[in-house]
Amino acid sequence: MGTISTRSRLHSSLRHALRKICTQYGSLPDSLFLESQTVTIVGTNAQATGGYADIYKANHSVTRIPLCVKAVRISEQDVASNVRMKSIYKEALLWKHLSHSNITPFYGVVPVINGRSGLGMVCKWMPNGHIMEFLQHYRNEDRPSLLLDAACGLRYLHSEDVSIVHGDIKGTNILIDERGSACLSDFGLSTVLYGIDTLNTATCITGFRSTLRWMAPELHDPEEFGLDSSAPTRESDIWAFSVTMWEVFAGEVPYPDARNDSQVIRKITNGQRPQRPSGEVTLFGLSDDVWSTMVECWSQDRLKRPRIEHVV
Numbered sequence: 469m470g471t472i473s474t475r476s477r478l479h480s481s482l483r484h485a486l487r488k489i490c491t492q493y494g495s496l497p498d499s500l501f502l503e504s505q506t507v508t509i510v511g512t513n514a515q516a517t518g519g520y521a522d523i524y525k526a527n528h529s530v531t532r533i534p535l536c537v538k539a540v541r542i543s544e545q546d547v548a549s550n551v552r553m554k555s556i557y558k559e560a561l562l563w564k565h566l567s568h569s570n571i572t573p574f575y576g577v578v579p580v581i582n583g584r585s586g587l588g589m590v591c592k593w594m595p596n597g598h599i600m601e602f603l604q605h606y607r608n609e610d611r612p613s614l615l616l617d618a619a620c621g622l623r624y625l626h627s628e629d630v631s632i633v634h635g636d637i638k639g640t641n642i643l644i645d646e647r648g649s650a651c652l653s654d655f656g657l658s659t660v661l662y663g664i665d666t667l668n669t670a671t672c673i674t675g676f677r678s679t680l681r682w683m684a685p686e687l688h689d690p691e692e693f694g695l696d697s698s699a700p701t702r703e704s705d706i707w708a709f710s711v712t713m714w715e716v717f718a719g720e721v722p723y724p725d726a727r728n729d730s731q732v733i734r735k736i737t738n739g740q741r742p743q744r745p746s747g748e749v750t751l752f753g754l755s756d757d758v759w760s761t762m763v764e765c766w767s768q769d770r771l772k773r774p775r776i777e778h779v780v
Contacts, residue, residue: 496557500564502576502590506530507537514539520552525593534593537578542587553587559656560589562632570621572643572653594651596644599716609648611716612753616780617650618642622709623776625652626702633659635700637708638682639715659699680729681722682708685737686770692737693770703770706779710765711742717754718745739768 506529514522526535540556563574573592596602599618603609618637625632635657643653657679684707686693687700711722722742726732744759767773 496560496577500560500576502578504578507535507578507588507590509537524588526590534595535575536591536593537588538591539588555656556587556589559658562658563589563591563655566625566630566632566655568621568624570617570649570651571624572651591653592645594643594653595646596648598640599642599644599650600639600719602644603716603719608752610753612758614642614644614650615713615716618652618712619709619776619780621650621652622705623780625658626705626776633700633702634705634708635659636679636682637705638679638712642712657700679708680732681726682711683736684708684766684770685739685768688733689737701770702775703773706765706773706776707770709776709779710762713758713762713765714742714745717749717752718742741766 508527508529510525510527515525516523520541522539522541524537524539526537527533528535540552542553560574560577564576566574572594575590575592578588578590596605599614602614603611622634622637624630625634632655634652634655636654637652641652641654643651645651680688684704686695687698687704690696690698715722723732723735726735741763745754761774761779765773765779
């Protein structure tokens, strides 16, 4: 057991060292790069567009496997672009080492997309979109089964051999594959743990704004809860997972009545929780046992939240 623990800490330390080297020198290992000619973009328009990236559907030119390419827009003169690229390097290096049936497969990166400079992160194309989109089309789908899939993915991340905190669990980051199975995705806020309970708090955490409603109270106000930083932990992942469970059953974002960020933060830090959904959601699998699990997982005291293996 000690040998396994030592090996896990060593792997985590090596992964962290590799990420630091790559971000410091602005480069990635050659093994992460796919040949540009093997990734063929389908059509000319992006499937979706965000603040700093465009999502394209693509095919592998040899295997014809459907691919998803997140093309990051960068500018050499833009300071924000440099910070963004460092974040992408970290995400690519971390994601490449993950392998589990409930983790979205990541294949590598391509340097140029549609003739434009930048960097494209290539993963498996998920035809059913994220879990909230999927449930809009298939309202009677087995929600507990989908959440169990996601929990299994999280258990893998939290396991001693992997030791990773996801940091951004929410409905839009749970994708549904062609078999109808749920897979965790988007590891831009993930951090590597050196051991069972030791977090690398030096890791830069950005992009919290779009994740506020799923963030544990101690991340909103670390000092109030006896912490030195707002870096995510296994316990905050459990919180986010419980709120995501509520989101899946309720069909809307947490704290839907909160009109701005400050109201959301105040509700969470004051101990207010989403109300139990009623009506037809009971037909979707929201039993008393499931509700009790959610309540336990969003305990205000992070030390009272169960570990993910107990949730599964």
